[in-house]
Amino acid sequence: MSEEQTLAVEVSAIERLTPLVKHFTLSPVGGGSMPAFSGGSHIVVVMRAGAHSDARRGGARVHRNPYSLLSSPHELDAYQIGVRRMEESRGGSHFMHDQVTVGTRLEIAHPVNLFPLDKIARKHVLIAGGIGITPFMAQLEDLHQGRVPYELHYCVRSPEHAAFLPRLREREGGRVHVYYDSEGQAIDFDRLLSDQPLGTHVYVCGPAGMIDRVTATAQSWGWPDSHIHWEQFSAPPVGDAFDVFLARSNMRVHVPPDQSLMESIEAAGVEVPYLCRGGVCGFCQTRVLELDGEIVHNDHYLAEADRGKFIMPCVSRARCKSLVLDL
Amino acid sequence: MSAVFKPHETFRDDFTFKNSPHAIRRFPLPFAEDEYMYSVNIEPHTPGPCGSVLEFAFDVDEHYVAECRERALVLAAEPLRYQALPHMMSAQWDCLELIMESLARDYPEHFSLTKRGNRWRWINRPLNIDQSFVFGDTASLPREPLDFITRQTQGDFVVMDQREGDLWTEAGMVTTQADWSLDFDIGMTFKEWHGPVPLAHELGVFDRALKYLLNLRLGQPVRRLNWTMTVHPRLDTSPENYPMWGPDRATVTAQNAGDLVHLRVELQGLWRLPRSNGILFGIRCYLISVRELATIPKWGRRVHRALKALHPALVDYKGLSRYRDAVVAWLAPYDDGSPTTPGAGPD
Numbered sequence: 001m002s003e004e005q006t007l008a009v010e011v012s013a014i015e016r017l018t019p020l021v022k023h024f025t026l027s028p029v030g031g032g033s034m035p036a037f038s039g040g041s042h043i044v045v046v047m048r049a050g051a052h053s054d055a056r057r058g059g060a061r062v063h064r065n066p067y068s069l070l071s072s073p074h075e076l077d078a079y080q081i082g083v084r085r086m087e088e089s090r091g092g093s094h095f096m097h098d099q100v101t102v103g104t105r106l107e108i109a110h111p112v113n114l115f116p117l118d119k120i121a122r123k124h125v126l127i128a129g130g131i132g133i134t135p136f137m138a139q140l141e142d143l144h145q146g147r148v149p150y151e152l153h154y155c156v157r158s159p160e161h162a163a164f165l166p167r168l169r170e171r172e173g174g175r176v177h178v179y180y181d182s183e184g185q186a187i188d189f190d191r192l193l194s195d196q197p198l199g200t201h202v203y204v205c206g207p208a209g210m211i212d213r214v215t216a217t218a219q220s221w222g223w224p225d226s227h228i229h230w231e232q233f234s235a236p237p238v239g240d241a242f243d244v245f246l247a248r249s250n251m252r253v254h255v256p257p258d259q260s261l262m263e264s265i266e267a268a269g270v271e272v273p274y275l276c277r278g279g280v281c282g283f284c285q286t287r288v289l290e291l292d293g294e295i296v297h298n299d300h301y302l303a304e305a306d307r308g309k310f311i312m313p314c315v316s317r318a319r320c321k322s323l324v325l326d327l
Numbered sequence: 328m329s330a331v332f333k334p335h336e337t338f339r340d341d342f343t344f345k346n347s348p349h350a351i352r353r354f355p356l357p358f359a360e361d362e363y364m365y366s367v368n369i370e371p372h373t374p375g376p377c378g379s380v381l382e383f384a385f386d387v388d389e390h391y392v393a394e395c396r397e398r399a400l401v402l403a404a405e406p407l408r409y410q411a412l413p414h415m416m417s418a419q420w421d422c423l424e425l426i427m428e429s430l431a432r433d434y435p436e437h438f439s440l441t442k443r444g445n446r447w448r449w450i451n452r453p454l455n456i457d458q459s460f461v462f463g464d465t466a467s468l469p470r471e472p473l474d475f476i477t478r479q480t481q482g483d484f485v486v487m488d489q490r491e492g493d494l495w496t497e498a499g500m501v502t503t504q505a506d507w508s509l510d511f512d513i514g515m516t517f518k519e520w521h522g523p524v525p526l527a528h529e530l531g532v533f534d535r536a537l538k539y540l541l542n543l544r545l546g547q548p549v550r551r552l553n554w555t556m557t558v559h560p561r562l563d564t565s566p567e568n569y570p571m572w573g574p575d576r577a578t579v580t581a582q583n584a585g586d587l588v589h590l591r592v593e594l595q596g597l598w599r600l601p602r603s604n605g606i607l608f609g610i611r612c613y614l615i616s617v618r619e620l621a622t623i624p625k626w627g628r629r630v631h632r633a634l635k636a637l638h639p640a641l642v643d644y645k646g647l648s649r650y651r652d653a654v655v656a657w658l659a660p661y662d663d664g665s666p667t668t669p670g671a672g673p674d
Contacts, residue, residue, distance in 0.1 A: 005546065005547065035545060035546065035601060036421075036424075036601035036602050037545070037601055037602070038601065038602055038603060038604040040604075041604075073602060110544060110545040110546045110547075111545060111601075112544060112545070113604045116489070116490070116604045118490050118491075119414040119415075119488055119490065119603075120414050120490070226490075226491045275542055275544070281542060282538075282542075283542055
């Protein structure tokens with residue numbers, strides 16, 4: 001199965017929502033409509049940076065970053081995504097912010113949903129931190145039309161960082177609760193999660209610390225794991241350079257500090273199956289055949305017992321003398 | 328090639344169902360080798376050779392009209408063969424869209440779909456249906472969307488919801504099944520639903536299949552073949568009606584096996600659904616008598632060998648214990664011991 005079945009889109013509008021977040025509208029090249037999707041889905045945007053911008057590697061560099069769809073699943077003339085400029089970027093978010101203009105053509109992979117709403121929930125509690133609001137924007141479009149009660153708790157740094165607040169206030173009114181760090185406001189997770197009706201599901205998307213606190217608090221109040229949902233796409237962290245040997249391809253690949261293992265393998269011409277590129281879905285799980293050193297596991301997928309036997313090349317790296325993978 | 332429908336053939340009572348020579352040659356034989364064993368034999372559901380059952384997403388063949396009439400007969404007697412839990416409505420519309428778009432694109436001589444925004448018009452010429460409706464508005468159709476469209480499609484359909492890292496059987500149209508019941512299985516998880524299958528659990532087949540399906544991608548459907556055997560060309564072998572068809576198995580002899588016994592092959596397709604994030608599981612049943620099979624010399628040898636060497640647990644699970652030996656004996660004269668060419672297709 002080819003993982004590179006992509007859709008061609010053209011950037012038809014760009015709006016700066018906050019100092020760090022830009023909003024992009026992606027329209028199908030040649031008209032028509034985009035494929036239908038469900039709230040919570042993400043797409044992977046394939047960015048082919050021009051050769052001149054990356055001359056030291058002597059060729060075009062390809063970024064593939066996942067972004068949640070935040071447009072309404074009921075309006076398919078275009079997709080919308082929100083991109084936060086990451087401070088320590090390997091280049092993807094900087095490319096979107098600095099290189100992409102109205103009219104730029106991009107390729108995207110079909111939507112994948114790793115963060116769906118539970119269809120038999122009696123109530124939904126949505127908790128967003130910062131740019132983590134994006135998957136909820138599309139889900140709210142469905143919730144808005146349904147009969148199941150819901151509430152949204154949205155934490156941001158300060159009023160100027162509240163990217164989607166006007167749109168949320170207009171549509172959702174009193175079901176939106178906003179918390180500004182700058183004013184010392186914070187969600188009281190104990191209060192929120194200790195008093196919800198049976199059958200409530202909680203969803204959290206935001207920084208790792210927030211996800212950990214929500215899941216730990218919910219568990220401490222006896223919530224079943226099946227009712228706790230979270231999504232966090234780790235951007236592949238930067239790190240030390242290392243070399244990897246691909247046993248089946250019989251090929252040595254160098255992984256520079258600012259490129260992920262998966263990106264380096266792809267640049268060498270070897271295809272790695274993926275869905276999320278964020279350490280969540282498990283699709284790129286790869287067997288480690290030999291290791292002299294240690295793996296830096298940055299994923300949210302591998303069980304403790306499997307760490308070391310496997311690696312998720314989308315986000316994880318190694319500090320090692322040698323690493324041999326079953327690829 | 329567009330099929331010529333045989334609207335009057337039957338799958339019950341006088342069993343007038345037969346395959347034309349064209350239908351025999353395109354039959355999806357599930358035996359790629361002389362020995363058969365389970366595997367997770369899933370492959371991308373990409374268009375196959377022109378004229379084959381894999382050419383299009385949903386195959387419409389010469390039995391189309393007769394199979395739709397058979398389905399209506401079953402539903403009239405047992406309405407619970409169609410069921411959908413309330414939270415599956417968006418998945419129902421996904422299914423209707425997928426099937427209507429596929430049929431209209433692949434068989435424009437038989438079906439057409441025109442859209443003006445949410446106002447859709449569906450024309451099914453073989454069944455003489457012309458229906459205008461509003462996509463998403465259940466009240467604008469005479470039946471629920473899944474019920475409406477699967478009454479016009481060959482094969483059974485199950486719709487699964489994805490949650491809690493599992494797939495839940497929560498809607499379906501099941502009238503051409505190999506001895507399983509939607510009414511019994513509705514609401515089950517993937518492994519509960521497949522509980523009765525022998526050997527495969529131990530081989531880890533369902534762990535791998537579930538993991539694979541949870542990551543099934545939009546626009547990249549997959550398929551596999553499964554098979555069993557049935558006495559008479561009877562589409563509806565349901566557990567509820569076991570007394571009507573079970574005893575037939577005691578009537579098979581080495582003399583009549585070629586005409587009574589049919590190979591029953593399921594072409595199973597799996598599609599990710601866009602709005603609901605559910606999965607549509609299509610189970611299309613193809614029937615062929617052992618005598619029809621043996622008209623292809625390679626298949627006479629191949630099926631004889633595959634049945635003869637079949638694992639005892641599979642013989643039992645597939646319900647063949649009473650008559651497998653009779654079929655093997657009937658086919659023996661068609662197997663001269665010469666090698667078969669690779670692959671399942673006729674020479």
